[in-house]
Amino acid sequence: MKRLGLLGWLLVAVLSMGAAADPSERLADPVLEARAKALFPEIRCMVCQNESIDDSQADLAADLRKIVREEVAAGRSDTEVRTYLVQRYGEYVMLKPAFSLTNAALWVTPFAIVFLGLFAFFGLKRSSSAQDQETSLTAAEQALLTKLQASEAE
Amino acid sequence: MARRCRLGIGNRGDQGMIVEIGAFCLILSLILSAAQVGLSVIGRIRRSAVFYGAGEGAAGAAFLMVMIAFAALMYAFVTSDFSVANVAANSHSAKPMLYKIAGVWGSHEGSMLLWCLALTGFGAIVALMARGLPGAMKSVVVASQGSLGVLFLAYTVFASNPFVRLLQPPVEGRSLNPLLQDPALAFHPPFLYGGYVGFSIVFSFAIAALVEGRVDAAWARWVRPWSLAAWSLLTVGITLGAFWAYYELGWGGWWFWDPVENASFMPWLIGTALLHSAVVTEKRGALPGWTVFLALGAFTFSMLGAFLVRSGVLTSVHAFAVDPKRGILLLTILGIAAGTGFGLFAWRAPKLAPGGLFAPISREGALVINNLVLSAATVTVLLGTLYPLIKEALTGQSLSVGTPYFNLTFAPLMGLAFLVLPVGPLLSWKRGDGLGALQRLWAAAGVAVAIALTVLWVQKPTHVAAAVGMGLGVWLIVGVFVEIAERIHLGRASPAEVRRRLGGLPRGAWGMSLAHAGLGVFALGACFETAWKIEAAQALSLNQSITVGAYQVQLSDVVAANGANYIAERGLVTVTKNGKPVCDAKPERRFYPANNQTTSEVALCLEGLDDVYLVMGERRAGTEGQPAWLVRAYWNPLARLIFLGPLLMALGGAVSLSDRRLRFAAPRRAAEAVAVPVPAE
Numbered sequence: 117m118k119r120l121g122l123l124g125w126l127l128v129a130v131l132s133m134g135a136a137a138d139p140s141e142r143l144a145d146p147v148l149e150a151r152a153k154a155l156f157p158e159i160r161c162m163v164c165q166n167e168s169i170d171d172s173q174a175d176l177a178a179d180l181r182k183i184v185r186e187e188v189a190a191g192r193s194d195t196e197v198r199t200y201l202v203q204r205y206g207e208y209v210m211l212k213p214a215f216s217l218t219n220a221a222l223w224v225t226p227f228a229i230v231f232l233g234l235f236a237f238f239g240l241k242r243s244s245s246a247q248d249q250e251t252s253l254t255a256a257e258q259a260l261l262t263k264l265q266a267s268e269a270e
Numbered sequence: 271m272a273r274r275c276r277l278g279i280g281n282r283g284d285q286g287m288i289v290e291i292g293a294f295c296l297i298l299s300l301i302l303s304a305a306q307v308g309l310s311v312i313g314r315i316r317r318s319a320v321f322y323g324a325g326e327g328a329a330g331a332a333f334l335m336v337m338i339a340f341a342a343l344m345y346a347f348v349t350s351d352f353s354v355a356n357v358a359a360n361s362h363s364a365k366p367m368l369y370k371i372a373g374v375w376g377s378h379e380g381s382m383l384l385w386c387l388a389l390t391g392f393g394a395i396v397a398l399m400a401r402g403l404p405g406a407m408k409s410v411v412v413a414s415q416g417s418l419g420v421l422f423l424a425y426t427v428f429a430s431n432p433f434v435r436l437l438q439p440p441v442e443g444r445s446l447n448p449l450l451q452d453p454a455l456a457f458h459p460p461f462l463y464g465g466y467v468g469f470s471i472v473f474s475f476a477i478a479a480l481v482e483g484r485v486d487a488a489w490a491r492w493v494r495p496w497s498l499a500a501w502s503l504l505t506v507g508i509t510l511g512a513f514w515a516y517y518e519l520g521w522g523g524w525w526f527w528d529p530v531e532n533a534s535f536m537p538w539l540i541g542t543a544l545l546h547s548a549v550v551t552e553k554r555g556a557l558p559g560w561t562v563f564l565a566l567g568a569f570t571f572s573m574l575g576a577f578l579v580r581s582g583v584l585t586s587v588h589a590f591a592v593d594p595k596r597g598i599l600l601l602t603i604l605g606i607a608a609g610t611g612f613g614l615f616a617w618r619a620p621k622l623a624p625g626g627l628f629a630p631i632s633r634e635g636a637l638v639i640n641n642l643v644l645s646a647a648t649v650t651v652l653l654g655t656l657y658p659l660i661k662e663a664l665t666g667q668s669l670s671v672g673t674p675y676f677n678l679t680f681a682p683l684m685g686l687a688f689l690v691l692p693v694g695p696l697l698s699w700k701r702g703d704g705l706g707a708l709q710r711l712w713a714a715a716g717v718a719v720a721i722a723l724t725v726l727w728v729q730k731p732t733h734v735a736a737a738v739g740m741g742l743g744v745w746l747i748v749g750v751f752v753e754i755a756e757r758i759h760l761g762r763a764s765p766a767e768v769r770r771r772l773g774g775l776p777r778g779a780w781g782m783s784l785a786h787a788g789l790g791v792f793a794l795g796a797c798f799e800t801a802w803k804i805e806a807a808q809a810l811s812l813n814q815s816i817t818v819g820a821y822q823v824q825l826s827d828v829v830a831a832n833g834a835n836y837i838a839e840r841g842l843v844t845v846t847k848n849g850k851p852v853c854d855a856k857p858e859r860r861f862y863p864a865n866n867q868t869t870s871e872v873a874l875c876l877e878g879l880d881d882v883y884l885v886m887g888e889r890r891a892g893t894e895g896q897p898a899w900l901v902r903a904y905w906n907p908l909a910r911l912i913f914l915g916p917l918l919m920a921l922g923g924a925v926s927l928s929d930r931r932l933r934f935a936a937p938r939r940a941a942e943a944v945a946v947p948v949p950a951e
Contacts, residue, residue: 160670166528168672211672212672213657213669221653221657226649226650226679230643233645237635237639
């Protein structure tokens with residue numbers, strides 16, 4: 117499935133043009149429709165190359181949209197709809213990976229890099245810059261500095 | 271390759287000859303690149319100017335040969351010579367001329383030839399034009415570039431040769447994918463490859479720095495124009511690609527966090543980090559190892575991109591020319607090149623002289639934070655792209671990593687970078703006055719918060735993240751003005767002095783301001799458009815209309831509109847706002863018989879910075895037996911800024927590039943300048 121190849125993606129790309137806006141699929145209740153619509157971008161059209169069911173016009177995407185709308189109309193919460201889809205189709209169906217232990221590396225790494233980096237930078241720099249401050253100028257450097265400052269002032 | 275057979279076919283023998291010359295020149299360029307490596311290496315060992323010159327000459331000749339090969343392939347496309355397998359597979363005699371030419375790089379083989387053209391081209395420019403470089407270092411750059419040339423040319427000649435002939439040429443070609451027959455996409459690959467491959471020179475400079483054990487201000491100055499040029503080209507390339515997705519795919523999206531997009535985005539992020547860390551190395555001699563690391567990293571990510579896009583290991587909405595077998599070869603090339611580079615780095619980098627000290631609150635400190643965030647962002651994109659593969663390999667479970675993931679990780683990281691960005695240029699080198707910088711930015715902060723709150727208050731439904739993003743965009747833009755005002759002493763000096771200072775600002779400073787403002791402009795557009803675009807769709811019979819936002823969209827007529835290689839239904843759509851005409855749009859639904867494909871040709875009504883975006887859908891049965899067409903209309907507010915912002919950034923890069931200090935003669939002065947002990951500022 118992954119290697120549908122060139123023609124595969126062409127077909128998919130051509131068939132998929134803002135399908136979610138198709139008026140014939142919509143729910144009558146605007147509140148429920150809005151909730152369903154908010155869920156679409158999170159759900160993958162599994163036969164497409166890399167599209168959400170919000171974008172895709174493939175039959176499967178239409179089926180999935182129908183399921184989501186039915187679930188929402190039946191009074192299920194967003195979480196319940198997601199759980200239902202994952203139970204039925206596996207984790208692959210969600211474009212947003214679950215916050216689980218096995219996905220910890222995925223979710224934690226970006227922030228860990230920044231926090232560790234900042235900690236290392238400010239932590240290490242503080243000690244080194246303290247030393248930096250303690251070193252005073254030699255007499256020759258001081259003389260050069262005074263000369264430069266004098267020339268700057270002119 | 272069935273060359274002989276081809277020669278027998280009628281009066282097109284001379285044409286076949288040109289293709290054969292192309293094939294020959296391609297092989298010759300491979301040999302010349304090998305000679306370039308050999309001669310430069312011998313030159314470096316013997317420190318012989320004669321061999322240096324010979325190596326440089328070979329680099330020039332290799333480029334010339336690839337250029338001839340490229341021209342030959344273009345000739346085959348232009349004349350629709352279907353005896354060439356690549357032309358038969360990707361062209362068509364009825365195709366418009368622009369797309370015959372663009373077809374040259376529309377396939378795997380042709381795009382690799384374009385890659386080689388850029389690779390040898392950059393090598394030739396360095397070899398023949400960069401005269402300020404010391405001979406030894408230059409010879410290593412030329413040798414390294416030649417080695418990359420050997421790798422990629424060998425791949426092109428043996429595994430991806432665009433000149434392979436067909437024993438029995440078809441009467442007609444299979445034509446280029448209609449989605450690619452688009453002006454934005456015709457020019458997208460040359461820019462993109464200019465950027466990808468431009469980083470190869472930076473890579474070679476990093477190799478040279480490691481071999482020579484020299485990473486100093488002069489080196490950073492030598493690298494700067496190349497990284498700027500590559501970065502600017504890549505920025506334009508990515509923007510064109512995003513714009514193409516925006517109006518050609520037909521649902522108004524411009525970025526999907528798709529593996530192929532990510533593949534082009536990672537070198538861009540690393541290239542951006544490199545531009546900033548190179549400034550620290552250039553001005554202060556600090557972070558030499560890190561800058562070299564990034565210089566190696568940018569082209570490594572370019573090669574990774576080439577592999578990801580072509581190998582088909584990842585599912586993508588626009589992976590093209592996928593071929594797993596060749597993917598392995600590309601991965602091998604990546605392994606050899608990056609392995610050599612980073613191996614050398616591990617061996618030699620510890621011997622590099624450590625750079626100058628600086629306090630955390632300083633210009634250097636701000637640039638370190640920039641690099642930290644950009645590196646984390648790159649890792650995020652890499653992880654998001656490869657995690658499904660990794661997880662499937664380890665656990666057998668498949669999962670998806672899509673837009674929601676990047677919105678929750680990449681976006682906050684960028685938010686942090688945006689927050690720090692305007693402060694950086696206001697801090698002095700070595701030890702800055704953080705509080706003072708913030709005080710000077712109070713106006714920018716005030717405007718940013720005010721805009722964010724106004725947006726929240728006016729726009730229903732409320733999207734907090736988008737409002738914050740817009741606030742940050744404004745913060746960047748106003749911050750740029752504050753920074754310029756500070757530089758020219760606005761309000762502190764006499765008007766004459768201010769004018770003098772304004773005139774004296776180096777182009778590099780203008781470039782930076784443009785790029786930073788461009789980023790802010792992009793953030794404004796991207797956040798607003800994503801959060802508050804409105805869409806409407808309905809099956810319309812003639813003279814029926816739908817409303818999208820403040821606009822009425824009426825389908826006035828549908829006519830047949832046939833092009834050279836397609837037939838189309840063209841909708842004549844009248845867009846009005848409060849009864850006043852806004853524009854007449856002509857969205858089309860095209861059918862390309864050569865490909866048996868249907869595409870939609872979106873019509874854009876440019877309304878200030880907003881777009882009214884119209885798509886013609888399929889015909890349906892309407893009411894009362896009238897035919898109807900599914901018309902989709904989107905109001906994309908501030909959509910223009912999404913593409914203007916990055917173009918401003920690229921313009922900033924170009925302006926910086928035109929700075930006198932970066933001209934080719936300049937490095938000699940810089941080299942001398944380092945030799946003299948310079949007192950700290």
